[in-house]
Amino acid sequence: MKKVELPVLETSRLILRPLSVDDLNAVFKWTGDPRVNKFIIYPLYKSPEDGREWLSHLYENEKNIDYGFVYKETGELIGSGGMYYHEDIDTWRIGYNLACDYWKKGLTVEAMEKIIEYGRSKFDIKIIDGEFCVDNYGSRRVMEKLGMSYYQDAEYSKLDGSQTFKAKLYRKVL
Numbered sequence: 001m002k003k004v005e006l007p008v009l010e011t012s013r014l015i016l017r018p019l020s021v022d023d024l025n026a027v028f029k030w031t032g033d034p035r036v037n038k039f040i041i042y043p044l045y046k047s048p049e050d051g052r053e054w055l056s057h058l059y060e061n062e063k064n065i066d067y068g069f070v071y072k073e074t075g076e077l078i079g080s081g082g083m084y085y086h087e088d089i090d091t092w093r094i095g096y097n098l099a100c101d102y103w104k105k106g107l108t109v110e111a112m113e114k115i116i117e118y119g120r121s122k123f124d125i126k127i128i129d130g131e132f133c134v135d136n137y138g139s140r141r142v143m144e145k146l147g148m149s150y151y152q153d154a155e156y157s158k159l160d161g162s163q164t165f166k167a168k169l170y171r172k173v174l
Contacts, residue, residue, distance in 0.1 A: 003059040009067065009118055011110045016067040019080060021055045023068060024048040026077035030099040039133040040097055043160045065119055069111050071102065078102045081111055083119045083128070091127040091171075092119065096142070103138060109145045116146070120174070128172045131156060133165040143170040 009016040019027070028048040030036045037044045045051055058066050063085035071078045081096025094116070096108050119125055130146075131154055132139035151171035157164040 004062045004064075006059065006065065006067065007118075009114050011114050013072055014107060014111055014114075015070040015072060016111055016114060017070060019055055019058055019066060019068040021052055023055060023077055024051050027051045027055065027068075027080070029077075030079060030097055033100060035100045036097055039136040039139070039165065041156060041159050043158060043162065063123070065115060067111070067115055069098065069107065071107070079108070079111070081108065082115055083125075085123070086129075091129045092123075092125050094128060094130045094143075094146075106145075108142045112142065112146055126174055128174065130170045131167050132170070133167050135165075140168070140170075146172065148172040 006018045008018075025048050028045055028051060031042065031045040031051055032047070034044060042054075058064075064082065065084070066082040067080060068077050069079040069081065070076065079096065079098030079102065081094065083092045083094050085092050094112060096112060098108050116128065128146075128148065129151070130139075130143045130148055132143065148170035149172070151169045154167040154169045155164060156167050
């Protein structure tokens with residue numbers, strides 16, 4: 001299968017680039033951190049190899065836009081995020097995660113604004129959704145800063161079924 005090729009994007013503090021299996025060790029810095037993993041659907045990675053399957057299956061669908069976040073100041077890969085089209089409900093859902101050393105600096109908002117801008121230049125995006133655990137105040141603030149607001153209560157579980165979270169769905173109609 002031919003992989004979708006995404007352009008490298010840039011913000012004032014970040015380079016947004018496609019991820020690859022060469023990023024296994026860097027990705028493990030946040031996917032293996034219980035503080036980062038606390039509210040995400042993926043189980044906590046126990047080794048860098050746990051990310052191989054995820055990284056090797058990226059870029060198989062043009063409507064799954066995933067980027068790695070590289071902090072310009074250090075050249076370090078510090079997180080990832082993107083937008084994913086849900087055809088059944090005709091919405092795009094955002095998702096992101098960031099190494100905790102970089103929390104509360106506005107970097108996720110900066111990255112997601114650029115990713116949303118790119119997505120809108122390529123597709124007719126009408127609605128953007130985001131879901132977060134009610135206890136994840138940081139993610140809530142990211143969505144609010146992106147201009148999203150409460151849409152409905154929700155619930156989600158980790159992929160391995162180990163936890164279920166009460167959540168909020170935020171939405172922005174474009």
